[in-house]
Amino acid sequence: EIVLTQSPTTMAASPGERVTLTCRATSSINYIHWYQQRSGTSPKLWISETSKLASGVPNRFSGRGSGTSYSLTINSLETEDAATYYCQQGYNYPLTFGSGTKLEIK
Amino acid sequence: QVQLKESGPGLVQPAQTLSLTCSVSGFSLTSYTVTWVRQPPGKGLEWIGEIWSDGSTDYNSALKSRLSISRDTSKSQVLLKMNSLQTEDSAIYFCTRARGWYFDFWGPGTMVTVSS
Numbered sequence: 001e002i003v004l005t006q007s008p009t010t011m012a013a014s015p016g017e018r019v020t021l022t023c024r025a026t027s028s029i030n031y032i033h034w035y036q037q038r039s040g041t042s043p044k045l046w047i048s049e050t051s052k053l054a055s056g057v058p059n060r061f062s063g064r065g066s067g068t069s070y071s072l073t074i075n076s077l078e079t080e081d082a083a084t085y086y087c088q089q090g091y092n093y094p095l096t097f098g099s100g101t102k103l104e105i106k
Numbered sequence: 107q108v109q110l111k112e113s114g115p116g117l118v119q120p121a122q123t124l125s126l127t128c129s130v131s132g133f134s135l136t137s138y139t140v141t142w143v144r145q146p147p148g149k150g151l152e153w154i155g156e157i158w159s160d161g162s163t164d165y166n167s168a169l170k171s172r173l174s175i176s177r178d179t180s181k182s183q184v185l186l187k188m189n190s191l192q193t194e195d196s197a198i199y200f201c202t203r204a205r206g207w208y209f210d211f212w213g214p215g216t217m218v219t220v221s222s
Contacts, residue, residue, distance in 0.1 A: 033208035035151075042200055042212040043151065054210070086151055090207020094166045095141075097151040 002026055004087050004098035012104040017077045021101045023087035025068045032070040033088045034063060037100075043086060047072060079105050108132035110140075110201050110213035117219050118191050124218060128184040128201030135159070135177050139204035140184045142175065144197040145215070152197075156204060157184055196220045 003026045013019045023032055031050045035043040045054045047063040050070060060075045074081055082105045087098040114126040128140060135157075142154040155165035157175045165173050174187040184201060196219050202209035 031207070035209075042215050043209075044212065045208060045210045048208045048210075049206075088151075088208065093164060094168070095153040095207070097153070099150045 001094055002029060002089050002092050002096055004032075004089060004096055006085075006087060006098035006101045008101060009099070010102045010104070012106050013077050014106045015077055015079060019074050019077055019103065021072045021085055021103070023065075023070045023072075023098050025070075025089060027092075028067045029089045029091035031090070032063070032065060033090065034072050035086045035088065035097075036083045037086065038083045046085070077105065081105065108203060108211045110203060110211060112199055112201050112213045112216035114199070114216045114218060116217065117221060119222050120192060120220055122191055123187060123189040124191050124195070126186040126199055126201075126216065126218070128186070128213060130182050130184070130201075130203070133203060135179050135182060135184065140177070141202045141204045141209060142184075142186050143200045143202060143209070143212075144195075145200070146194070146197040154186070154199075191220045193220050 005024045007022050034047040036046040037043040051063045062073050065071055084100045084102045086100045109131045111129050118124050137159050139156050139158045141156040144152050155175050157163050157177055163175050172189050177184045198215040198217050200215045201213045203211040
């Protein structure tokens with residue numbers, strides 16, 4: 001099973017800041033996918049195939065990475081970005097998710 | 107537009123069988139994979155299994171012995187059955203549409219509590 005480790009577990013940042021969330025896999029994968037989950041709602045696809053923004057996602061978000069190391073970056077943080085972000089791999093069964101990074105806005 | 111909606115009993119007794127239904131609209135079950143994912147309260151996401159557009163299935167090996175996913179294409183419904191439920195199976199259960207190896211649309215989820 002491919003384990004995805006996300007860091008940090010929780011972070012707080014101020015509006016306008018640049019933040020980077022990371023996701024590391026226990027073995028090399030081809031892509032990572034990211035989901036945003038706001039409190040009390042279902043997850044939403046945010047970034048697919050490492051760097052493709054889902055429909056409606058602001059372009060202050062970006063994704064990159066390869067092999068075992070991936071990241072999601074938010075340029076110029078906004079209050080609406082407060083959420084938990086999960087990464088997910090579809091390279092091997094069982095499909096797995098990271099444990100999430102909870103992003104709080106100061 | 108694409109929509110998915112889960113429905114189920116809410117409360118299940120330990121050792122009993124859970125039956126959930128995912129009703130979809132805006133796409134065909136014969137064209138897309140539908141996946142089940144669960145989330146225990148306050149915790150992360152776990153992939154349960156999926157039914158492909160051709161009707162074949164894949165399951166999480168940790169749950170495979172207790173799990174069955176099927177569909178009724180005439181009703182645009184995907185069915186999940188999980189037996190021998192324990193308290194650790196208490197979670198929000200989501201159905202999702204899969205596009206390739208990621209999940210592009212999610213239902214709102216249905217909470218399942220395992221308790222006597």
